[in-house]
Amino acid sequence: MSEPARRDPRPGRRSGGVVALQVGSRLRIQRQQAGLGRQELADALGVTERQLRDYEDGTVRVSAAMLVRTAKVLGSTVLDFFPNVRSRPGSVARPR
Structure with missing residues (x-):
């Protein structure tokens, strides 16, 4: 009987x-x-600092809420974290 595949933690x-x-x-x-x-x-x-390092290394995914907070602190936008995403009219939620 083979051992079950282990998931990367x-x-x-x-x-x-x-x-x-x-x-x-x-x-x-x-x-x-x-x-x-x-x-x-x-x-x-x-x-x-450890949590931030894990975000930067990509070992822990950054939540949407954390991306919003980070963008505000850094004076950028959430889209700046996704350089391959092109903004199209109507593709980003607009404030009401």
């Missing part, structure tokens, strides 16, 4: 992991461009 490495890696990479770039250290941004977001 790192969420960003499962299906959709490529997106987690891309978002994390963009997060790191934007943080560096803003001149912030990892601990500074982590404090501003209310997470640990």
Whole structure:
């Protein structure tokens, strides 16, 4: 009898992991461009430096709510974390 396949315990490495890696990479770039250290941004977001590192490394997926908070702190938009997504008229929710 064969042993069942083990799942990788790192969420960003499962299906959709490529997106987690891309978002994390963009997060790191934007943080560096803003001149912030990892601990500074982590404090501003209310997470640990370890959690932020996991986001940047793509080992933990960043929630939509965290992306919104991060974009506000960095003075960017959520779409800036997805450089391959092109904005089309009507494709992004507009404020009411």
